[in-house]
Amino acid sequence: MSGSITPVTRFERVGAHSHIRGLGLDEKLKALPVADGMVGQISAREAAGIIVQMIKKGKMAGRAVLLAGPPGTGKTAIAMGIARELGKDVPFITLHASEIYSSELKKTEVLMRAVRKAIGVRLREKRKVYEGELTHFELKTAKHPYNPYQEVAESARITLATSSESRSFTVSGSLASNMLAQGIRVGDVLQIDAETGRVIRLGRSENAAERYEIADYTEKPIPRPKGPVEKEKEFIYLVTLHDLDMMESRGRGGFFTIIFGGVAGGEIDSETRRRVDEYVKERIEEGTAEIIPGVLFIDDVSMLDIEAFSFLSTVLESELSPIIVFATNRGITKVRGADIEAPHGMPLDLLDRLLIINTEMYSRDEVREILKIRAREEGVPLSDDALEYLVDVGTSKSLRYAVQLLTPAYEKARVEGKDKVSKDDVEYVVSLFSDVARSIEYVKRYEEYMMR
Ligand SMILES: Nc1ncnc2c1ncn2[C@@H]1O[C@H](COP(=O)(O)OP(=O)(O)OP(=O)(O)O)[C@@H](O)[C@H]1O
Ligand SMILES: [Mg+2]
Numbered sequence: 001m002s003g004s005i006t007p008v009t010r011f012e013r014v015g016a017h018s019h020i021r022g023l024g025l026d027e028k029l030k031a032l033p034v035a036d037g038m039v040g041q042i043s044a045r046e047a048a049g050i051i052v053q054m055i056k057k058g059k060m061a062g063r064a065v066l067l068a069g070p071p072g073t074g075k076t077a078i079a080m081g082i083a084r085e086l087g088k089d090v091p092f093i094t095l096h097a098s099e100i101y102s103s104e105l106k107k108t109e110v111l112m113r114a115v116r117k118a119i120g121v122r123l124r125e126k127r128k129v130y131e132g133e134l135t136h137f138e139l140k141t142a143k144h145p146y147n148p149y150q151e152v153a154e155s156a157r158i159t160l161a162t163s164s165e166s167r168s169f170t171v172s173g174s175l176a177s178n179m180l181a182q183g184i185r186v187g188d189v190l191q192i193d194a195e196t197g198r199v200i201r202l203g204r205s206e207n208a209a210e211r212y213e214i215a216d217y218t219e220k221p222i223p224r225p226k227g228p229v230e231k232e233k234e235f236i237y238l239v240t241l242h243d244l245d246m247m248e249s250r251g252r253g254g255f256f257t258i259i260f261g262g263v264a265g266g267e268i269d270s271e272t273r274r275r276v277d278e279y280v281k282e283r284i285e286e287g288t289a290e291i292i293p294g295v296l297f298i299d300d301v302s303m304l305d306i307e308a309f310s311f312l313s314t315v316l317e318s319e320l321s322p323i324i325v326f327a328t329n330r331g332i333t334k335v336r337g338a339d340i341e342a343p344h345g346m347p348l349d350l351l352d353r354l355l356i357i358n359t360e361m362y363s364r365d366e367v368r369e370i371l372k373i374r375a376r377e378e379g380v381p382l383s384d385d386a387l388e389y390l391v392d393v394g395t396s397k398s399l400r401y402a403v404q405l406l407t408p409a410y411e412k413a414r415v416e417g418k419d420k421v422s423k424d425d426v427e428y429v430v431s432l433f434s435d436v437a438r439s440i441e442y443v444k445r446y447e448e449y450m451m452r
Contacts, residue, residue, distance in 0.1 A: 016076075016403065019377040023081040025049045037373055038081060040366035041074050047357045048078050052085045055323055061293065062316050062353075064324040066301070068344060069359030071436075072399035075327040078359070079297045082325065091240055091294030091322070093118040097303035108311050109267065115315050116241035116273070118322035120292035121280055123237045128194035132160030132229045133205040134186050136168070139176055153177045160190065160229050167229045175199060189222055194230070238292075241320070244276045277320065294322050301326040302345030305337035309347050316353060326354070367394040367402070374403050380410040385423040393430060401435040408433065 024035030029049040031042045038045060044067070054060045067075040083092035095114045100107040136159035144150035156176035159168045175197045184190065184201055187208025191200045202222060209221035249272045283289030298304070304312075315321050326346075333345040343351060362370070368391045375382050382390070386409070394402035406421075408429045413421045434442065 016400075017080040019373050020077050020080045020084065022084045023049050023052070023078070029053070034369060036081065036084070037377075038074075038077070039369040039373065040362060041078065041359055044069075044074070044078055044357050044359045045081065047355075048082050049085070051325075051355070051357075052082055055086060055090070055293075055295065058293070060323045062321050064316060064326065064350070064354050066344065066346075066351075066354045066356045067325065067327040067359060068356055069329065070361060071329045072394075072401075073329075073359035073361060075329070075359050076299055078357075079299070079325055079327060082295065083297075086295065089120070089122075089238060090292055091118050091120045092297065093294065093322075094297045094299065097298055097300045097308075100304065100308055105267065107305070107308055111308060111311055111315075112273075113242055113268075114296055114298075115322060116245055118294040118296040119241045119320055120294050121239050121241060121244065122290045122292055123239065123283065124288045125235050125237060126232050127235055129231060129233050130160055130167075130169070130192045130194060130229050131190070131202075131225045131231060131233075132162045132167070133189050133207060133224045134184065135159045135161045135166065137179070137184075137186055139180075153180065160192075162225045162227060162229055163223075164227060165229055172197065189225065191233075240294075241273075241276060241280070244280070245273055248272050248276050248279075291320070295325055296322045297325045297327070299327045301328045302330040302333055303336070304345075306335055306347065307337060309335070309350055313347075313350055313353075362395075362399065364391055364395055367391050367399055370394075370399065371402060371406075375406055378406050378410075380406045381420045382406075383420050383422045386421045386426050389423045389426045393426070397435040397437070405429050405433065 019037040022036035022038070023045045024032050024038035025045065026032060029046060031038075031045040031049070033040065033042075051060065051065055067078060069075055079094070086092060093114050095110075100110045102110055105113075136157070138157040139153055140155045140157070141151040142154040144152045153173040153176040155173055156171050156179070157168060158171055159166055161167075171192075175192070178197075178199055179190075182199065182201055184199070187205050189202040189205050191202055192198070193200075204219055204221045206221040206223050245268050249268045280289055280291070284291065312324065316324065328344045328346075330344055332341055332343055334340070335342050335345050335347055338347075342348060368387065371387060371390050371394060372382075375387075390402045390405065393405065405426060409421045409425045412425045412428055413419070416425075418425075
């Protein structure tokens, strides 16, 4: 065990895109026709692959990407593919543009949070620890203060041994209970944080395993640590600027609080963020921190308004900026909050900074392939004619709609005692559920009767 802990707070919108495992590219960044759950959309995927390389090499600073194309052509899927390719150490944050119109927080605060969640900080921290094989454990119990029938750990006497020394300590009741709760026993190799008393079980000692339990261990034993019991160890923590903001705003020093959890909502003022930036900069100068710019993916970007756009332009110019990836299915449309029309509803100064990737409509074969993958992912067995009918729906209405129908159709089939979806199951759910175009038409037709 390297001693590194990664308490990264990050969420991803999966569901409809859970089958996407990457961009499906070979070593030369050429797209394979079907790979990593991805089908077709060759040039967009290859373009996305180049973006991933640029991000990994730090050559994307302050830039933005726009995925533009008709509905259901895989823009969100490709963004998810980028996230997978970047790996888990690079933050990837998804924000649906409409989320900025939250009732709780100001628009710019929602954006600022997302921006700071998308910037990772790798902190290296030296900590004093006690490390060794537990060779002696003697628990001292006392009666529970409120319940005389219950015994609680009051303290314990423990001995830790390395290959060169052995030291005994008296530890608190809570540390002792913590050890008991983890099932720690004599012969385990432990690491105890000197300041917080946090106990980590590193493994079973080879020593103990050889002596007592040759026939009976399932984990591979590890050697006794070398050197003194008390030592300084370097730990690496991956946090985001947002994590640090939250801790700073709660006034609790040290980033250990987040490892123990318990950070929640609340407005963060700019002074707090300034102090965090200051702290991070100092640590970078000291050589104990490193910035990992991540990706902020803003889906359905034409939902943003002029105020949000100008905020994002400023972010892109600042020294601490994530890489922003936008997606849109709109052509020329009004910029919200302004009286102008613009391509994709985005202000021109922002458009100027974009690398634009277009997605194309799928062929029938590609739609079929995607539906097959989704059906497998959702565990929906399809008969051939059901699949063909869904392909019709996917090409004539939308791919997203066809994908959405898979599970309802399967429910229908199951109610009838079948274990495979047939064409009439699909026809039936098509009659029950509308695609967006049909729904809009319906609402229009009956507008005067609908709620206003
Ligand atoms: N090339 C692809 N390979 C595999 N799955 C895909 C591909 N393109 C789209 N999909 C899947 O098809 C469905 C619709 O695609 P997606 O939601 O990504 O489209 P979109 O371009 O973001 O549409 P919209 O403009 O409506 O947001 C999703 O379940 C998605 O994961
Ligand atoms: Mg989308």
